[in-house]
Amino acid sequence: MSAPDRALERVLAPFGRRAARVLERRVYGAYVVLRCADPDGPRPQAGQFYMLAATAWGGGDGERPFLPRAFSVLRSGVAHEREFLIEDVGPGTHRLCQLEPGDDLLLVGPLGVGFAAPADGRRPLLVGGGVGIAPLAIWQDELGGASALLGFRDAARAEGARLLADAQVATDDGSVGHRGLVTDLLRDQLDRDAHAAVYACGPPAMLESVRVLCQQLQTPAQLALESGMACGFGACFGCVVPTRHGYVRLCVDGPVLDASELETALVAGAGH
């Protein structure tokens, strides 16, 4: 996909941090979905993200968290509601996973640039890994349906596949679906479909496999990457990833990048 295809207008964020009331907390195996009310925020693009914090922040493991955490929006089905998918992997996500209905989520967003529509005649194919399936759910909603290939570590995480429609699943331990990698499923799919446009989000190693495979088969691919971020709006310069044109800030120039811009999707420090 050429660069102009990615030059879509971003949805602007209201200036400043605002409180969003948690309406619902649902558990999907190892994951928590928080649904919250965001009456002052615009409807985001699929692939845009928010910086999230709880009102009780700090004082956890290692006297953290201190900074907000970046999350792609999972779903925005009702105009003023947002859903986020969270896995408890550290002091920030731990605190977010403990939120209950009635608590406030502090958020800044929507941020970044999301997915762009496939070129004419291309059939969208969604490829997700772990908690990285989040932006693919809202994109599947907006596309009005798309095939999804999702990979998870184990059965508890594979519960997340219920968040997308008609997903083919792979698990590392074979407890659900194909035993092996989601990129095994992708290779099979691309062998049968020469007109796919791939949209992928997941851990760095998965994204790198997707990038290499799509490059070999000359399949266009947009990758939603992850990097440690302090701010989410271009202030800290902390979230850079190397591209063919030098470093770019993932928060303002991503998090979705065209795979052809990257020499690698193995971003140092991501997925940590």
Next chain:
Amino acid sequence: MTADPAAPPPIPTELCGIELAHPIINASGTFDAIAARRVFGDTLTRRFPFAAFVSKTVTVAPREGNPPPRLWETPAGLINSIGLPNKGLRRYLAEDLPELAALPVPLIVNVMGFTREEVAELVSAFSERDEVAALELNVSCPNVETGLVMGADPGEVSALLARVRPLTEKPLIVKLTPNATDVVAVARAAKDAGASAVSLINTIRGMALDPKSGRPWLGGTTGGVSGPAVRAVALAQVHAVAGAVDIPLIAMGGVQRGRDALDLILAGATAVAVGTESFRDPAAGTRISDELAALAANSDLSRDRTSLNC
């Protein structure tokens, strides 16, 4: 969001002859007004959170910055190893300066050179531009000709000011590094050589190890610690420098609330900069200014403070 009509008005401040609507500005390198405008649109300009905008450091040559990872969260703070990425003097003058001049507040440009001649080139170039209200000298880097960190050595600071002070009539602010044996001696040297003001503290050198590999986490090996974790260090250094020099101080280090800003003002600061807190909330500067005004309205300590320092 909207200002409370009953809230005390912001405290007007004069910094080296520059009129500021309130004492809260940003710390260099912690807010990119051009990127923020792409994200937040025109609201950013209408509700600009700082009374002056301090640019990220500009160098003569373009810099890509340090390899990632560039960030590590600490207890109540952050280590950054960004490496001063910037497009270099020529493109900054052509592309960024006109855009920043459209901000509704005075512009302070932060510059850094690896030799005195480089700093002189930067100061001369910005001195000619009416958009620039003042210059801040980042001296937290080694002079490649002497091997000494400019801001850690009083002699280096004297020699630097002797070279660049005659080049501009604009205020010259020296950004002091806390990674010096005697910060007060450096501040005195800056003042004696003609600095208009000093700003402090810059970040404190720190590092983190990758818990998986045991090797340095940051691409630049070490970085600078900021955030509430350094607030007490900042207060002590501001207090010490304020007692030794009679030029204005711009104080910063872990400011999150009006209370923190007031502490630094009581220690002798004229203006207070917010850095890391803006990462958590881009509008933090406005909130801190409002909180400061409310505290000052209930205190008899604040109203004539600018006359103490300017």
